Amino acid sequence: MFARKPLVIAAFLLFATGCAYSSAMGRGSRSENAGDWAAAYSAYDEALKKKPEEAEAREARERAATALVDQALREAGDALALGDFEVAMEKLEVAVQYDSDRPEVYELRKEAREKMARRFADLWAGESWDHAYDMAVRTRELFPDSEHLDKAFSDLRKHYVSTAEAELKRKQYKESLATLRIIVKYESDRQGDIAALEQKILQSWGEDLARRASSNSRSRKYGAAAVLYARAYEVAGRPEHLKKARELTARLKPEGKMSVSLRVTGARGRTATIQEGIVAGLSGVPDTAVVSKNAKLDIRVSVGAQNCTETDKITPTEKDFISGQVEEPNPEWHTLTNNLAAQREIEATSTQKAEVLWPDVQSAEENLKKLDAALQAAQRELAAATTSKQEAQAQLDSNKARRDQLQIDLEGLQATGATATADQVRTQLGQLGRIISDWSGEVIQRTEAESTASRRVKSLEIERGPAKETLERLQTGYQAIMKDKTAAQSQASDLSVKLGATPETVWKDVHEMLKYDIHDWTRTCTAPVTVTLRPRWETNKPTEEAYTPSHETKDRSHIGHDKAEVKEDPKSFPDADADLIAKGDKATIAEVASWLDKMAEDHFRVRRTDTAVALVEHPIDATTELVRLYVGARDRLDESSVKMFQAHLLTHFGLEKIELLDPSDSH
Numbered sequence: 001m002f003a004r005k006p007l008v009i010a011a012f013l014l015f016a017t018g019c020a021y022s023s024a025m026g027r028g029s030r031s032e033n034a035g036d037w038a039a040a041y042s043a044y045d046e047a048l049k050k051k052p053e054e055a056e057a058r059e060a061r062e063r064a065a066t067a068l069v070d071q072a073l074r075e076a077g078d079a080l081a082l083g084d085f086e087v088a089m090e091k092l093e094v095a096v097q098y099d100s101d102r103p104e105v106y107e108l109r110k111e112a113r114e115k116m117a118r119r120f121a122d123l124w125a126g127e128s129w130d131h132a133y134d135m136a137v138r139t140r141e142l143f144p145d146s147e148h149l150d151k152a153f154s155d156l157r158k159h160y161v162s163t164a165e166a167e168l169k170r171k172q173y174k175e176s177l178a179t180l181r182i183i184v185k186y187e188s189d190r191q192g193d194i195a196a197l198e199q200k201i202l203q204s205w206g207e208d209l210a211r212r213a214s215s216n217s218r219s220r221k222y223g224a225a226a227v228l229y230a231r232a233y234e235v236a237g238r239p240e241h242l243k244k245a246r247e248l249t250a251r252l253k254p255e256g257k258m259s260v261s262l263r264v265t266g267a268r269g270r271t272a273t274i275q276e277g278i279v280a281g282l283s284g285v286p287d288t289a290v291v292s293k294n295a296k297l298d299i300r301v302s303v304g305a306q307n308c309t310e311t312d313k314i315t316p317t318e319k320d321f322i323s324g325q326v327e328e329p330n331p332e333w334h335t336l337t338n339n340l341a342a343q344r345e346i347e348a349t350s351t352q353k354a355e356v357l358w359p360d361v362q363s364a365e366e367n368l369k370k371l372d373a374a375l376q377a378a379q380r381e382l383a384a385a386t387t388s389k390q391e392a393q394a395q396l397d398s399n400k401a402r403r404d405q406l407q408i409d410l411e412g413l414q415a416t417g418a419t420a421t422a423d424q425v426r427t428q429l430g431q432l433g434r435i436i437s438d439w440s441g442e443v444i445q446r447t448e449a450e451s452t453a454s455r456r457v458k459s460l461e462i463e464r465g466p467a468k469e470t471l472e473r474l475q476t477g478y479q480a481i482m483k484d485k486t487a488a489q490s491q492a493s494d495l496s497v498k499l500g501a502t503p504e505t506v507w508k509d510v511h512e513m514l515k516y517d518i519h520d521w522t523r524t525c526t527a528p529v530t531v532t533l534r535p536r537w538e539t540n541k542p543t544e545e546a547y548t549p550s551h552e553t554k555d556r557s558h559i560g561h562d563k564a565e566v567k568e569d570p571k572s573f574p575d576a577d578a579d580l581i582a583k584g585d586k587a588t589i590a591e592v593a594s595w596l597d598k599m600a601e602d603h604f605r606v607r608r609t610d611t612a613v614a615l616v617e618h619p620i621d622a623t624t625e626l627v628r629l630y631v632g633a634r635d636r637l638d639e640s641s642v643k644m645f646q647a648h649l650l651t652h653f654g655l656e657k658i659e660l661l662d663p664s665d666s667h
Contacts (some may be wrong), residue, residue: 206236256632264305321564
């Protein structure tokens with residue numbers, strides 16, 4: 001009985017194999033009838049694997065393979081007729097997958113090779129150089145052993161080199177450079193072949209731009225001269241050209257700012273503070289400068305007499321007082337506080353190394369090193385300028401606090417009639433006034449120094465770009481070794497937990513009632529100021545404003561009662577009148593600063609509009625005003641203006657990086 005099991009299993013396997021074979025043949029037949037020969041081939045191949053001895057499956061698979069090869073050959077022929085050589089080769093590869101011995105494959109490959117060779121010859125004869133170059137590259141991809149390729153590439157390179165040299169003689173620098181670089185457009189590994197001529201074109205172009213810049217400078221067209229020098233640096237990367245551009249823009253920079261004069265008159269004791277505050281506020285208005293005469297905006301400030309009044313609001317109040325105590329648990333006994341600190345630090349460094357081929361490369365590398373050293377020095381200068389400004393601000397704040405305290409002391413001495421001591425305090429106040437004025441000037445100067453140092457850092461960072469590009473361009477094949485160093489990871493540490501506890505129990509009072517009045521006192525002081533502006537340009541902005549800022553101080557007072565544990569609170573305002581007036585003047589100064597910022601924006605809006613019109617009518621002469629605005633009032637140029645300026649400089653001078661115009665110290 002048990003000996004019959006293998007026979008049963010074998011019969012079952014034969015049955016399963018037969019079913020799988022029939023299923024695959026059925027799917028193949030349906031796909032064949034639908035014209036899907038790829039699916040049919042796959043199904044017939046599956047059936048043949050199930051029953052390798054079946055002639056029906058083998059013949060069906062060969063029939064599908066033949067159909068697939070015929071289809072691929074037709075598509076390859078159609079693509080070849082249209083000049084789609086790459087598509088034709090792809091279709092031939094499909095045909096080979098199903099039948100590697102079809103003679104039509106060899107014939108079509110041969111025809112494609114011959115057609116591509118003839119096509120190149122026709123393009124060369126027709127002087128269609130770019131298309132000929134493209135055809136040579138395509139031919140090399142498909143048939144790298146084609147006999148005509150070596151001569152084709154050699155002739156193409158010679159053509160573009162000779163054309164570039166001819167354009168260079170005609171001083172068509174841009175065209176010459178574009179022509180020469182067509183070689184590396186199609187053959188990226190040929191940078192070494194064009195590097196020498198490429199450098200010659202760039203140097204000649206740069207010198208020509210520098211000559212034009214010098215001519216414009218002699219004609220007092222300083223803006224155009226600066227732009228041409230910057231473009232010369234952009235093209236050839238020579239530091240002396242950038243230095244000359246910066247010298248010219250440094251001369252134009254002060255003329256780009258809005259100059260302001262200020263005069264404060266009126267109530268004594270506040271004029272100096274208001275003047276000092278407005279001057280300090282102007283330091284926060286970008287691209288403005290305080291001058292003594294010939295200002296583009298005159299500011300006249302009239303300080304009015306201050307006024308203080310007070311009111312009293314009475315509130316009847318009841319207060320329980322203790323008649324006994326009971327001990328109860330304290331609900332705050334379990335209060336906890338947590339503090340978590342995390343510190344991160346990431347440090348990244350990078351280095352560059354390049355092999356030197358030509359003396360010009362040596363010079364470019366040395367220039368980049370000088371720029372890096374100058375950038376580091378500028379960064380150190382920026383750090384020092386920031387520290388210096390902070391120190392000056394601390395001195396200014398300290399002396400102001402001393403002045404305010406002396407003013408309070410003086411008022412007390414005057415009230416008591418101590419005239420001698422009061423005179424000494426006045427003398428000290430006068431000295432402090434001069435010290436504060438000096439430190440205010442220091443803050444402004446050191447803030448400007450910090451801003452100058454920051455712009456220098458940014459300028460050097462921008463300047464470094466063209467210098468680095470010049471160095472990389474001159475290296476054979478633009479070979480550059482960039483190494484990325486991994487960034488150090490930061491980790492969080494030092495988690496400290498602080499637990500604070502309160503007593504476990506508190507005493508709860510048993511109260512009786514105490515009735516008394518609470519007095520809420522309010523003292524209000526106003527500090528009137530009138531400001532008149534006299535702009536030297538046409539504007540529809542308001543030119544006169546009256547400010548009456550009002551500030552108040554409050555205090556609450558009531559009786560004391562020992563048994564009820566009500567501590568007497570006498571009337572005592574936390575802020576003196578002088579402090580309230582000072583708050584009002586501070587608010588006025590802030591509003592005036594905001595107003596002046598809007599006036600400055602209006603001033604620069606008019607200048608932007610006038611400059612845009614002038615650039616259309618006098619594109620060269622008006623470039624001076626363009627440069628003034630860009631280097632002297634960069635923060636006042638909106639994005640559209642900057643883009644318009646950039647488009648103008650690109651169109652008329654070819655300058656691509658307007659940032660190169662930012663002046664900096666010589667390095």
